[in-house]
Amino acid sequence: MVELDHTFSTGKPTEYNWDAILDLDRIIPCVEGGKVLERESPDRAKAEIKVKMGAMSMTFRGTVEVTERDEDAHRAVLKVSSKDVGGQGYANADVAFTLSDGGGRIHTSAQVNGKPASMGEGVVYSVLDALINDFTGKLAKI
Amino acid sequence: MGFGRMKRKEDARFIRGQGRYVDDVQLPRMLHGAVLRAPVAHARILSIDVSAALQHPKVHAVITGADLAERGMAWMPTLSADVQAVLATDKVRFQGQEVAFVIADDRYSARDARELIDVEYDVLPAVVDSRRALDPDAPVIRDDQAGRIDNHVFDWEAGDAAATEAAFAAADVVVEQDMLFPRSHPAPMETCGAVADFDRVGERLTIWCTTQAPHAHRTLYSLITGLPEHRIRVISPDVGGGFGNKVPIYPGYVCAMVGSMLTGKPVKWVEDRSENLMSTGFARDYAMRGRIAASREGRLLAVAVDVIADHGAFNATAQPSRYPAGFFSVFTGSYDVAAAHCRVTGVYTNKAPGGVAYACSFRIAEAVYLVERVVDCLARELGMDPVELRLKNLLRPEQFPYESRTGWVYDSGDYERALRKALGLAGYEELRREQASKRARGELMGIGVSFFTEAVGAGPRRHMDMMGLGMNDGAAIRISPSGTAQLAISVQTQGQGHETTFAQIVSEELGIPPEDVDVVHGDTDTTPYGLGTYGSRSTPVSGAAAALVARKVRDRARIVAGAMLEVAPEDLEWVRGRWAVKGDPEQGASIREIALAARGPIELPEGVEAGLDAEAVYDPPNLTFPFGAYVCVVDVDPGTAHVKVRRFVAVDDCGVRINPMIVEGQIHGGLTDGVGMALMEQIAFDEDGNCLSASLMDYLIPTAVEVPDWETGETVTPSPHHPIGAKGIGESATVGSPPAIVNAICDALEPFGVRHVDMPCTPSRVWEAMQGAR
Numbered sequence: 001m002v003e004l005d006h007t008f009s010t011g012k013p014t015e016y017n018w019d020a021i022l023d024l025d026r027i028i029p030c031v032e033g034g035k036v037l038e039r040e041s042p043d044r045a046k047a048e049i050k051v052k053m054g055a056m057s058m059t060f061r062g063t064v065e066v067t068e069r070d071e072d073a074h075r076a077v078l079k080v081s082s083k084d085v086g087g088q089g090y091a092n093a094d095v096a097f098t099l100s101d102g103g104g105r106i107h108t109s110a111q112v113n114g115k116p117a118s119m120g121e122g123v124v125y126s127v128l129d130a131l132i133n134d135f136t137g138k139l140a141k142i
Numbered sequence: 143m144g145f146g147r148m149k150r151k152e153d154a155r156f157i158r159g160q161g162r163y164v165d166d167v168q169l170p171r172m173l174h175g176a177v178l179r180a181p182v183a184h185a186r187i188l189s190i191d192v193s194a195a196l197q198h199p200k201v202h203a204v205i206t207g208a209d210l211a212e213r214g215m216a217w218m219p220t221l222s223a224d225v226q227a228v229l230a231t232d233k234v235r236f237q238g239q240e241v242a243f244v245i246a247d248d249r250y251s252a253r254d255a256r257e258l259i260d261v262e263y264d265v266l267p268a269v270v271d272s273r274r275a276l277d278p279d280a281p282v283i284r285d286d287q288a289g290r291i292d293n294h295v296f297d298w299e300a301g302d303a304a305a306t307e308a309a310f311a312a313a314d315v316v317v318e319q320d321m322l323f324p325r326s327h328p329a330p331m332e333t334c335g336a337v338a339d340f341d342r343v344g345e346r347l348t349i350w351c352t353t354q355a356p357h358a359h360r361t362l363y364s365l366i367t368g369l370p371e372h373r374i375r376v377i378s379p380d381v382g383g384g385f386g387n388k389v390p391i392y393p394g395y396v397c398a399m400v401g402s403m404l405t406g407k408p409v410k411w412v413e414d415r416s417e418n419l420m421s422t423g424f425a426r427d428y429a430m431r432g433r434i435a436a437s438r439e440g441r442l443l444a445v446a447v448d449v450i451a452d453h454g455a456f457n458a459t460a461q462p463s464r465y466p467a468g469f470f471s472v473f474t475g476s477y478d479v480a481a482a483h484c485r486v487t488g489v490y491t492n493k494a495p496g497g498v499a500y501a502c503s504f505r506i507a508e509a510v511y512l513v514e515r516v517v518d519c520l521a522r523e524l525g526m527d528p529v530e531l532r533l534k535n536l537l538r539p540e541q542f543p544y545e546s547r548t549g550w551v552y553d554s555g556d557y558e559r560a561l562r563k564a565l566g567l568a569g570y571e572e573l574r575r576e577q578a579s580k581r582a583r584g585e586l587m588g589i590g591v592s593f594f595t596e597a598v599g600a601g602p603r604r605h606m607d608m609m610g611l612g613m614n615d616g617a618a619i620r621i622s623p624s625g626t627a628q629l630a631i632s633v634q635t636q637g638q639g640h641e642t643t644f645a646q647i648v649s650e651e652l653g654i655p656p657e658d659v660d661v662v663h664g665d666t667d668t669t670p671y672g673l674g675t676y677g678s679r680s681t682p683v684s685g686a687a688a689a690l691v692a693r694k695v696r697d698r699a700r701i702v703a704g705a706m707l708e709v710a711p712e713d714l715e716w717v718r719g720r721w722a723v724k725g726d727p728e729q730g731a732s733i734r735e736i737a738l739a740a741r742g743p744i745e746l747p748e749g750v751e752a753g754l755d756a757e758a759v760y761d762p763p764n765l766t767f768p769f770g771a772y773v774c775v776v777d778v779d780p781g782t783a784h785v786k787v788r789r790f791v792a793v794d795d796c797g798v799r800i801n802p803m804i805v806e807g808q809i810h811g812g813l814t815d816g817v818g819m820a821l822m823e824q825i826a827f828d829e830d831g832n833c834l835s836a837s838l839m840d841y842l843i844p845t846a847v848e849v850p851d852w853e854t855g856e857t858v859t860p861s862p863h864h865p866i867g868a869k870g871i872g873e874s875a876t877v878g879s880p881p882a883i884v885n886a887i888c889d890a891l892e893p894f895g896v897r898h899v900d901m902p903c904t905p906s907r908v909w910e911a912m913q914g915a916r
Contacts, residue, residue: 087181087257090182111830113181113832117830118834118835119836
């Protein structure tokens with residue numbers, strides 16, 4: 001289990017940010033290499049992401065689902081469940097957004113299994129950290 | 143001529159790039175295989191869909207566990223009377239376990255197609271910590287075994303429990319220490335692999351594979367395939383390091399064989415580095431609780447130990463069948479102890495199988511580490527110098543042959559001489575003075591000593607076997623008419639220099655130059671039967687066979703010489719490499735002259751056959767017991783907790799040294815192993831059983847940067863029962879060095895009150911120990 005914390009700022013009102021992070025069609029492409037394959041419902045999408053880990057390149061395919069939503073506190077959790085298409089591993093994560101004026105915080109707790117996990121927690125951590133940092137950069141322009 | 147320093151005969155081909163390894167084998171029409179492995183440590187297989195992989199244009203076949211089950215080959219026997227899945231049928235039980243085998247035109251296509259296989263898993267909780275494996279709520283790993291309700295493999299004990307407990311109850315001082323000898327890996331430079339070539343018409347199987355034991359492998363392949371043993375040929379070409387990693391057989395070998403049977407073409411499979419680290423024979427993984435009892439004056443009274451032994455998902459340990467914990471019961475070490483007892487409990491976990499690999503002489507690495515650590519802990523408790531405590535309790539020369547409290551009979555030893563020599567080379571008193579002045583300045587310097595006794599050369603046939611095969615080895619010699627020799631041996635070299643050492647043995651016995659002796663090994667069709675190279679058994683067992691077979695040649699040569707010189711053989715004596723007439727040394731004949739005569743037109747006595755060829759099988763009457771005294775000096779950076787091994791003095795006694803240069807090379811390698819285990823090597827897992835050490839970026843092995851200039855010394859105490867008095871050296875330094883290094887680290891950390899740090903003593907571990915004890 002890897003836990004990471006990040007912040008982001010968009011300079012836009014909370015309500016705008018709230019709608020943006022809950023719109024899976026908008027938010028999933030903000031993850032580098034991520035795309036929506038099929039929007040199954042307002043709260044659920046099939047998606048895939050291509051990730052480079054060191055010398056390895058892997059494609060994870062799975063679902064992203066809004067599993068918690070607290071309008072008053074402006075807190076939402078997106079649950080990611082995915083499997084490497086080569087069958088070499090799994091990547092699951094709970095991504096919790098807590099919004100405040102002009103931006104917010106992201107707490108990620110990720111569980112990576114299989115070959116990517118074998119690259120070591122250090123690699124997993126730094127790949128995820130870079131991925132989320134990049135994500136916060138794209139959120140700023142959402 | 144004979145024993146002494148000479149350059150290795152095999153080096154000419156290695157340094158010119160002419161070594162030939164399994165991966166160098168290229169056969170016409172050869173196909174390539176790749177193994178699909180389990181991504182998780184514990185999961186039920188719900189389905190395997192290979193259809194997309196079969197659509198790949200370069201794929202010839204895909205084999206799954208179900209396909210093997212139809213042939214009765216989904217499971218294979220291990221060297222410890224268990225079974226191991228060749229390809230998983232029901233569940234996967236460790237991350238990296240073999241699930242399917244893809245055969246394609248080339249290695250790349252096989253690996254591409256492997257990714258097209260879709261396996262659906264139901265992931266189960268994994269057993270990772272061996273100390274929790276027997277918890278009532280632990281998931282049962284081996285539910286393939288009917289009626290199994292836990293993860294228990296075996297209980298085994300040695301020594302006298304009652305006498306030991308009585309000694310503890312009466313002792314002035316008792317010290318207890320928990321320690322883990324972590325899971326490490328041999329990580330040979332050459333990974334494992336095989337090329338299988340099945341001749342469908344003749345029903346003959348030839349397999350080139352990375353093996354330290356070609357003949358034992360042949361028996362296993364026969365059991366697995368059902369092919370008669372005489373139609374299986376196992377060839378072990380040059381091997382790029384074994385260290386025990388290449389004793390077992392691996393599913394990939396079997397898959398290559400099945401692949402060749404299925405396609406009618408040769409199939410090559412060679413694993414990559416990650417596969418080697420994740421799935422092949424690991425070593426150690428003993429969680430030990432040691433106790434030692436002594437009088438106030440420092441006389442050792444008793445040693446006891448309880449062990450939880452992590453055997454991984456299948457019990458595939460390579461060791462003599464009556465020794466489930468290997469030779470761990472030599473844990474009384476080099477000391478005169480009145481009572482001793484050990485209890486070892488083996489458990490299954492969701493980790494790779496294996497267990498005894500990596501140059502440990504069947505668990506003696508664990509045993510020596512245990513006793514040498516608790517002796518140091520005791521010295522701390524008594525306020526006594528650890529050297530003084532050892533000198534007080536080492537076995538004395540007149541006690542040999544010494545029968546230990548756990549039943550081992552040590553053949554010969556002069557321990558104090560070796561220890562004093564090591565202390566002298568190290569300048570022990572001066573080091574202690576240096577340490578005192580450094581401590582006064584806040585610098586952390588540590589001095590660690592270890593004394594080890596090894597038990598190598600398994601073994602006497604009545605006690606030791608693998609799968610019912612007695613651990614004996616053969617040697618055969620063919621003498622050409624011109625007096626040169628071919629010696630065929632049953633053990634296989636992985637870099638130890640057999641082609642030189644064995645030639646020197648024959649040279650010594652027959653008085654011909656080592657250059658005139660070629661050593662043949664690694665091919666079951668051209669070598670006599672024997673159990674192979676591991677547990678430092680080449681010189682103690684096969685070396686003895688080589689000496690004995692050369693002596694047979696010499697005895698025959700005496701008869702021929704008698705006929706040549708027209709004297710009775712009894713009137714000849716062996717002088718400086720020739721048979722000479724007693725009282726008339728001018729009259730005589732060398733082996734070269736006799737060899738020609740033995741094939742020539744000469745009348746030989748009734749019943750004497752032409753030629754000098756001979757065969758022998760050696761059944762050792764006992765193990766041999768090499769020993770040594772090591773002194774290690776470390777500096778610990780007080781800021782970063784980084785440990786630097788500054789000096790290391792190793793005095794080894796392996797009996798008679800055949801080629802001192804090769805012996806020293808073996809010691810250098812073993813000491814480097816020791817630095818690796820003590821400071822950096824560990825196969826680590828996360829709580830889900832993901833292997834975190836599947837690359838050489840995560841599994842660190844020492845390089846020239848991390849090791850000091852080794853300072854070696856020797857004493858020579860010949861083995862009384864070995865034909866040339868040699869004892870074996872291959873694993874001594876690997877066994878003896880880890881405790882010396884850890885003892886030195888704990889000595890350096892004494893100002894912090896640190897008594898023990900578990901290996902590997904990485905900077906973070908050492909730093910934590912420094913903080914924790916404050």
